[in-house]
Amino acid sequence: MATSSMKSIPMAVPSFSMCHKLELLKEGKSKGQEDHEGLSYEFQEMLNSLPKERGWRTRYLYLFQGFWCQAKEIQAIMSFQKHFQCLPNDVVLATIPKSGTTWLKALTFTILNRHRFDPVSSGTNLHPLLTSNPHDLVPFFEYKLYANGDVPDLSGLASPRTFATHVPFGSLKDSIEKPGVKVVYLCRNPFDTFISSWHYINNIKSESVSPVLLDEAFDLYCRGVIGFGPFWEHMLGYWRESLKRPEKVLFLKYEDLKEDIETNLKKLSSFLGLPFTEEEERKGVVKAIADLCSFENLKKLEVNKSNKSIKNFENRFLFRKGEVSDWVNYLSPSQVERLSSLVDDKFGGSGLTFGLS
Numbered sequence: 323m324a325t326s327s328m329k330s331i332p333m334a335v336p337s338f339s340m341c342h343k344l345e346l347l348k349e350g351k352s353k354g355q356e357d358h359e360g361l362s363y364e365f366q367e368m369l370n371s372l373p374k375e376r377g378w379r380t381r382y383l384y385l386f387q388g389f390w391c392q393a394k395e396i397q398a399i400m401s402f403q404k405h406f407q408c409l410p411n412d413v414v415l416a417t418i419p420k421s422g423t424t425w426l427k428a429l430t431f432t433i434l435n436r437h438r439f440d441p442v443s444s445g446t447n448l449h450p451l452l453t454s455n456p457h458d459l460v461p462f463f464e465y466k467l468y469a470n471g472d473v474p475d476l477s478g479l480a481s482p483r484t485f486a487t488h489v490p491f492g493s494l495k496d497s498i499e500k501p502g503v504k505v506v507y508l509c510r511n512p513f514d515t516f517i518s519s520w521h522y523i524n525n526i527k528s529e530s531v532s533p534v535l536l537d538e539a540f541d542l543y544c545r546g547v548i549g550f551g552p553f554w555e556h557m558l559g560y561w562r563e564s565l566k567r568p569e570k571v572l573f574l575k576y577e578d579l580k581e582d583i584e585t586n587l588k589k590l591s592s593f594l595g596l597p598f599t600e601e602e603e604r605k606g607v608v609k610a611i612a613d614l615c616s617f618e619n620l621k622k623l624e625v626n627k628s629n630k631s632i633k634n635f636e637n638r639f640l641f642r643k644g645e646v647s648d649w650v651n652y653l654s655p656s657q658v659e660r661l662s663s664l665v666d667d668k669f670g671g672s673g674l675t676f677g678l679s
């Protein structure tokens with residue numbers, strides 16, 4: 323964890339002192355199973371009662387609360403669900419992995435903190451994004467705050483507190499039910515999300531797990547077996563909630579952000595209750611945020627070339643191509659047909675479309 327970067331902006335992101343660990347989840351090692359290290363005997367017993375499939379980067383994915391998840395993520399999610407107390411004004415950024423989480427964190431952090439850290443003069447005032455990876459500025463519930471069954475003290479965080487999660491809506495909803503708590507969901511088309519996931523997993527997976535070949539990963543993906551999947555249930559869960567309660571859940575699409583970032587920044591800012599003023603627009607604040615958080619800008623920063631943020635994975639793997647439709651370079655015609663008909667089948671009639679060419 324890049325705690326040093328967190329120290330440089332104490333008001334926005336104080337260090338999270340860990341209060342205590344969940345008794346149930348303490349200690350216990352299972353030899354030869356890296357993904358079970360540190361899990362209690364009772365917890366492993368519970369895992370053994372869950373359906374499981376071959377994991378992408380750990381030995382297994384388990385079916386927990388209706389979605390596929392790694393053992394340590396389950397441990398963290400249980401701690402989160404038991405202990406997290408939301409406050410009015412909390413902001414939760416939600417994605418299925420590889421949908422543009424890093425980008426959404428950068429944009430939201432910059433919007434919410436723009437009066438403390440002016441994006442227009444980001445170069446001279448040393449904006450936190452220039453020295454910290456977005457994952458260090460907006461922590462995940464399951465990979466950082468509640469990882470290892472920890473229970474963090476979040477009382478010192480400045481409002482609005484901003485968090486992130488990959489947990490599907492059904493498993494998040496009870497934790498965010500106070501009025502004023504807002505959720506922003508970023509969705510990316512399932513084809514690119516798959517390709518991005520496949521590259522990332524093979525870059526960061528542990529050496530004890532054999533590489534996942536594209537064909538095998540594709541089959542797992544189409545069967546819904548991917549972290550926090552099935553992808554269609556993840557996307558539709560947030561989509562339906564955004565239709566039901568647009569003041570609570572904002573649903574954005576990666577492709578829309580790529581096409582017109584400034585319009586989407588204004589939408590995001592208004593949703594968060596901090597619309598851009600005319601003066602800000604005149605001063606070029608919207609464009610400055612778009613530029614500061616752009617793929618090209620973030621990728622070239624030293625912190626994103628050489629440091630590690632989430633779970634000790636190298637930041638550079640979070641910035642691969644950042645393009646729309648890279649999947650055309652990888653999928654065979656029969657794979658395109660299979661995924662297309664799955665998408666038609668699962669999303670048909672929902673109103674959620676992806677504009678795939």
Ligand code: PAP
Nearest residue numbers: 419420421422423424425518616617641642643644
């Ligand atoms: P995470 O869910 O594990 O945090 P996430 O950030 O969602 O990962 O996914 C990384 C993808 O977002 C990469 O896509 P690619 O593999 O197709 O290239 C990455 O390039 C892309 N990405 C990261 N930052 C940005 C950005 N600022 N703008 C656009 N795309 C970005």
